[in-house]
Amino acid sequence: MSTYAFDQAWQQEQGRLTALEVVYDGASRRLLDGLGLTTGWRCLEVGGGAGGIARWLADRVGERGHVLATDIDIRHLDGHGRTNLEVRTHDIVSDPLDEAAFDLIHARAVVEHLADRDLVVKRLAAALRPGGWLLIEETDFGGVTAGLLAAYANVPEAQRGAVERIYLAVADVFCAIGADPSYGRRLVDVLTDAGLAGVAAELHAPVVSGGNEQWTRGSVEQLAGRIVASGEASAEDVDWFLAATAEAGFHYLPPLMVSGWGRRDPDKP
Numbered sequence: 001m002s003t004y005a006f007d008q009a010w011q012q013e014q015g016r017l018t019a020l021e022v023v024y025d026g027a028s029r030r031l032l033d034g035l036g037l038t039t040g041w042r043c044l045e046v047g048g049g050a051g052g053i054a055r056w057l058a059d060r061v062g063e064r065g066h067v068l069a070t071d072i073d074i075r076h077l078d079g080h081g082r083t084n085l086e087v088r089t090h091d092i093v094s095d096p097l098d099e100a101a102f103d104l105i106h107a108r109a110v111v112e113h114l115a116d117r118d119l120v121v122k123r124l125a126a127a128l129r130p131g132g133w134l135l136i137e138e139t140d141f142g143g144v145t146a147g148l149l150a151a152y153a154n155v156p157e158a159q160r161g162a163v164e165r166i167y168l169a170v171a172d173v174f175c176a177i178g179a180d181p182s183y184g185r186r187l188v189d190v191l192t193d194a195g196l197a198g199v200a201a202e203l204h205a206p207v208v209s210g211g212n213e214q215w216t217r218g219s220v221e222q223l224a225g226r227i228v229a230s231g232e233a234s235a236e237d238v239d240w241f242l243a244a245t246a247e248a249g250f251h252y253l254p255p256l257m258v259s260g261w262g263r264r265d266p267d268k269p
């Protein structure tokens, strides 16, 4: 059973996935470059979404390198003609995955959705070549983090409560289907338990303005019915949030993105 909360067939899904790239690709690219990404590397992009990172990786590794970009649903994932980019329909939980095959594996906002997420991280670690790097980036917006995110909204205290309720409600929707809205907090432990070396992590938290950021807004719009059904937020909260996030004067924090990385020991084949 899939634990992915979002519907790839939703008519604005391509835009929602692209908006996620607009907010987080810059930080992801810096981290990927920092791991030594270079021409000739073999890379795996897991749950590639709209394909922004997959295409960028393909351009970085060049014709001598190769990028395999996977997703359970590849309708929004297009290589735009790159010959070193293979797009494959693939479930990272259950479909076969070569071991010791990749110099670099990247997954962003994917593993948190999977019920067997810690096992998937171990699977990804086993798919690394000796010396290869795994970069996993996962959100945190549940529990106390919902209050922290709301504190950054430049609105009166009463409306900050609506922001917190919205994040708590989306977290509730995730938890109800077996996903983890604060998986980012666990990344250091999970990467360490997967046997990786040099494990470290950092947060990316850009303050955005309404109208310019469509990922949080699109997620709330798509999940609106389930948000209200959770009982954590009202239909009025949803309407207010959708209106506020369309206004350029509204500043807020989307979910924190926690980036964690680690390396397969080069001396242990």
Ligand SMILES: C[S@@+](CC[C@H](N)C(=O)[O-])C[C@H]1O[C@@H](n2cnc3c(N)ncnc32)[C@H](O)[C@@H]1O
Pocket (backbone or CB within 6 Å): 004, 008, 017, 020, 021, 046, 047, 048, 049, 050, 051, 070, 071, 072, 073, 090, 091, 092, 093, 107, 108, 109, 110, 113, 114
């Ligand atoms: C929130 S999107 C993130 C997309 C992309 N990684 C990004 O950050 O721009 C999550 C993606 O994971 C994919 N996904 C969900 N469950 C998956 C699974 N079991 N195996 C592979 N991909 C999965 C979804 O189809 C979706 O494209």
